[in-house]
Amino acid sequence: MPKRGYHHGNLxxxxxxxxxxxxxxxxxxxxxxxEAAKRAGVxxxxxxxxxxxxxxxxxxxxxxxxxxxxxxxxxAYRDGQPSALAAFExxxxxxxxxxxxxxxxxxxxxxxxxxxxxxxxxxxxxxxARSVMDRAAHELCHxxxxxxxxxxxMFSAHIWAMSHGVVELFARNSAGAQSPFAPEDLLExxxxxxxxxxxxxxxxx
Amino acid sequence: MPKRGYHHGNLxxxxxxxxxxxxxxxxxxxxxxxEAAKRAGVxxxxxxxxxxxxxxxxxxxxxxxxxxxxxxxxxAYRDGQPSALAAFExxxxxxxxxxxxxxxxxxxxxxxxxxxxxxxxxxxxxxxARSVMDRAAHELCHxxxxxxxxxxxMFSAHIWAMSHGVVELFARNSAGAQSPFAPEDLLExxxxxxxxxxxxxxxxx
DNA sequence: TGTACATCAGTGAACGCGCGTTCACTGATGTAC
DNA sequence: TGTACATCAGTGAACGCGCGTTCACTGATGTAC
Numbered sequence: 001m002p003k004r005g006y007h008h009g010n011l012x013x014x015x016x017x018x019x020x021x022x023x024x025x026x027x028x029x030x031x032x033x034x035e036a037a038k039r040a041g042v043x044x045x046x047x048x049x050x051x052x053x054x055x056x057x058x059x060x061x062x063x064x065x066x067x068x069x070x071x072x073x074x075x076a077y078r079d080g081q082p083s084a085l086a087a088f089e090x091x092x093x094x095x096x097x098x099x100x101x102x103x104x105x106x107x108x109x110x111x112x113x114x115x116x117x118x119x120x121x122x123x124x125x126x127x128x129a130r131s132v133m134d135r136a137a138h139e140l141c142h143x144x145x146x147x148x149x150x151x152x153x154m155f156s157a158h159i160w161a162m163s164h165g166v167v168e169l170f171a172r173n174s175a176g177a178q179s180p181f182a183p184e185d186l187l188e189x190x191x192x193x194x195x196x197x198x199x200x201x202x203x204x205x
Numbered sequence: 206m207p208k209r210g211y212h213h214g215n216l217x218x219x220x221x222x223x224x225x226x227x228x229x230x231x232x233x234x235x236x237x238x239x240e241a242a243k244r245a246g247v248x249x250x251x252x253x254x255x256x257x258x259x260x261x262x263x264x265x266x267x268x269x270x271x272x273x274x275x276x277x278x279x280x281a282y283r284d285g286q287p288s289a290l291a292a293f294e295x296x297x298x299x300x301x302x303x304x305x306x307x308x309x310x311x312x313x314x315x316x317x318x319x320x321x322x323x324x325x326x327x328x329x330x331x332x333x334a335r336s337v338m339d340r341a342a343h344e345l346c347h348x349x350x351x352x353x354x355x356x357x358x359m360f361s362a363h364i365w366a367m368s369h370g371v372v373e374l375f376a377r378n379s380a381g382a383q384s385p386f387a388p389e390d391l392l393e394x395x396x397x398x399x400x401x402x403x404x405x406x407x408x409x410x
Numbered sequence: 411t412g413t414a415c416a417t418c419a420g421t422g423a424a425c426g427c428g429c430g431t432t433c434a435c436t437g438a439t440g441t442a443c
Numbered sequence: 444t445g446t447a448c449a450t451c452a453g454t455g456a457a458c459g460c461g462c463g464t465t466c467a468c469t470g471a472t473g474t475a476c
Contacts, residue, residue: 008452027318029234033430044430046453054430110373111316113232150394157375157384158367158395164374165366168315179362189355190363194395197402213419238463249463251420259463 020104028112065105066125225309233317270310271330300368
C-alpha cells in the first residue's frame with residue numbers, strides 16, 4: 001500500500017499541484033508560498049516539512065516537469081521511428097504539445113528563473129530531454145551527404161529555439177504580438193521549411 | 206535649451222535608466238519601484254510625479270525599448286537593401302544584437318509580463334518593429350515562384366520565433382541549457398538553413 | 411534690479427499588506443510490549 | 444486485545460521586512476510687476 005500520510009494524505013504532491021495552478025494563473029512572479037499552502041488547505045509553516053522554502057518548491061515543480069517532458073519526448077521519438085525524419089519532426093511537435101498541456105510545468109521550467117544547475121537531479125532531467133532531440137538530429141544527419149556541415153546538435157538547437165520562440169511569442173496571449181496563425185501551424189510550417197533547407201525533404205512539398 | 210528640470214534635472218529618464226539596470230540585474234521579478242527610486246537618488250514618492258506606479262514605469266521602459274528596437278530594425282533593413290535577401294537576414298541578426306546590447310529593454314519588452322496592448326502607443330511601437338520584418342519577408346516572396354505557399358508574414362514569424370528562442374535559451378546564462386555554440390553562430394546557421402528551405406539560397410552554400 | 415507670488419518637483423512620515431520564515435506546541439498515527 | 448510510548452505532520456502565533464502607495468508639506472525655480 002502506498003504510504004498515505006498522517007494527516008493530510010499526500011501534502012507534498014498537493015503543494016506542487018497548487019503551485020502549478022498558481023504559476024499558470026499568475027506567472028512565476030505572482031506565485032507565493034503562502035497562497036500555495038492555503039490552496040492545499042494547510043498552514044504556510046507546513047510547507048517546510050516537505051520543502052526547504054519557496055524556491056525549492058518551484059524547483060520541485062520544474063523537476064517534475066522535466067521528467068514528464070523527457071518522457072514525452074522519448075515517446076514522440078519512438079513513435080516516429082524507424083524514420084529519422086518522422087522522429088525528428090515529432091520531437092519538435094512534442095515541445096509545443098507539452099507547453100500546451102502543462103503550462104504550469106512549462107513556466108516553472110523555462111520562465112521561473114530557476115537555474116537548471118540548481119541540483120544535479122534537475123540538470124540530469126533537462127539533459128535527458130535535450131539528448132532525445134540530439135539523438136534524433138544525429139540520425140537525421142546520417143542520411144545526409146557527408147560534406148562539412150554544422151554538427152547535429154546544432155540542428156536540434158534550432159528546432160528547440162524555434163519551438164520555444166513559437167510558444168513564448170505566439171502561444172501565450174500576454175506576449176508581444178498575436179499572430180493570425182495557430183501556433184501549431186506556425187511551427188509545423190517552420191520546421192517544414194527548415195527540413196527542406198537541410199535537404200531531407202524534397203524542394204517542393 | 207532643453208528643459209533641465211527643477212531639482213533633479215531629468216528624473217523621469219533617470220528613473221527609467223535605474224529601472225533598466227535593476228531589471229537586467231535582478232529580472233523583472235526583482236525589480237522594485239522603491240529600489241529604482243533609491244538608485245536615482247530620490248524618495249519612492251517622487252516616482253509618482255512622473256509615473257502612475259510600478260507597472261507604468263516598466264511599461265515606459267518597454268516603450269522606449271520598442272522605439273529603439275524598431276529604429277534598429279529599420280536601419281538593418283535599409284542597410285540590406287536593395288537585396289531582399291540581405292535585408293531579411295539583417296533583420297534577424299538585428300534582433301539578437303538588440304537583445305545583446307540592451308538586455309534591460311529586451312527583458313522589459315518580452316519577459317516582464319506587461320502586455321503590448323496596454324496602451325495604443327505601446328502597441329503601435331511594437332507593430333512598427335513587426336512590420337519591418339513583414340515587409341522584408343514580403344519582398345523575399347516576390348522573388349519566389351508564385352505557387353501556393355504560406356503568406357509572407359508567416360516567414361517573418363518563423364525568423365522572429367527562432368531569434369527569440371535563441372536569445373532566451375542560449376544567450377542567457379540562467380536558462381535551461383547552455384549550448385556549445387555562440388548564439389550568433391547558432392542564429393546565423395539556423396536562418397541560413399531556413400532560407401535554403403525557402404529556395405532563396407542555393408541548396409549547398 | 412528687486413520684491414511678491416505661483417508653481418510644482420521632491421520630501422518624509424505614515425499606512426496597511428502579505429510575504430517568507432521561525433518556533434514551541436499538539437495531537438493523530440504507528441509501534442512495542 | 445489493550446496500554447504506554449515515540450514519532451512527526453501540521454498548527455498557530457509571532458517576527459521583521461520591504462513593498463507600493465497616500466498625503467500634507469516644503470522649498471527651489473520661474474514669472475509678473
